[in-house]
Amino acid sequence: SQTIHQWPATLVQPVGSPLSLECTVEGTSNPNLYWYRQAAGRGLQLLFYSVGIGQISSEVPQNLSASRPQDRQFILSSKKLLLSDSGFYLCAWTSLGSAHIQYFGAGTRLSVL
Amino acid sequence: DAKTTQPPSMDCAEGRAANLPCNHSTISGNEYVYWYRQIHSQGPQYIIHGLKNNETNEMASLIITEDRKSSTLILPHATLRDTAVYYCIVRVPNFGNEKLTFGTGTRLTIIP
Numbered sequence: 001s002q003t004i005h006q007w008p009a010t011l012v013q014p015v016g017s018p019l020s021l022e023c024t025v026e027g028t029s030n031p032n033l034y035w036y037r038q039a040a041g042r043g044l045q046l047l048f049y050s051v052g053i054g055q056i057s058s059e060v061p062q063n064l065s066a067s068r069p070q071d072r073q074f075i076l077s078s079k080k081l082l083l084s085d086s087g088f089y090l091c092a093w094t095s096l097g098s099a100h101i102q103y104f105g106a107g108t109r110l111s112v113l
Numbered sequence: 114d115a116k117t118t119q120p121p122s123m124d125c126a127e128g129r130a131a132n133l134p135c136n137h138s139t140i141s142g143n144e145y146v147y148w149y150r151q152i153h154s155q156g157p158q159y160i161i162h163g164l165k166n167n168e169t170n171e172m173a174s175l176i177i178t179e180d181r182k183s184s185t186l187i188l189p190h191a192t193l194r195d196t197a198v199y200y201c202i203v204r205v206p207n208f209g210n211e212k213l214t215f216g217t218g219t220r221l222t223i224i225p
Contacts, residue, residue: 092156100207104159
């Protein structure tokens, strides 16, 4: 069966520090991958999505970037974190055989202080 | 994506069936109804989806009215672990930019 892993679960970082969040999917090939952010008490904001290795589309211009170095690996990065980058970051995947259903990881709660 | 309307909150006694309504009166013919839930501090979890017919899986049942303008998610025997925010989403499956938009959802509280 397919599984999605996200880490770390929680992260506290100072303003101006770099960020790297990793997401990997197992049990499927060539998935579409997504990074979302959810602010406290708010809905989901799509940040990036990828339909293949090296292919990244950005939904919202911001302080973050994404990369997909391998088929089932998706990385969210920042060179210098801002206070406004705090939030709950979620990785998700979809594959052709899943009726376009998105499956989410457990999330990373990032606090920038 | 069609707009959905859900009650902001509901309570249900443990062991009873929880019936969560969703209104989507502007749904178009090729839009599906999806249900997700989000337990506190966890990622959203897919529950079920359907187009026209009623659907059932190991988690829940989905009842869609004949005119498709509303639907009901049924959790047949609610447990305390079903306490979560439930989201009804109506959209056309689009393999590519599959941006999910969650509304405010229904906060379901299961009471012991």
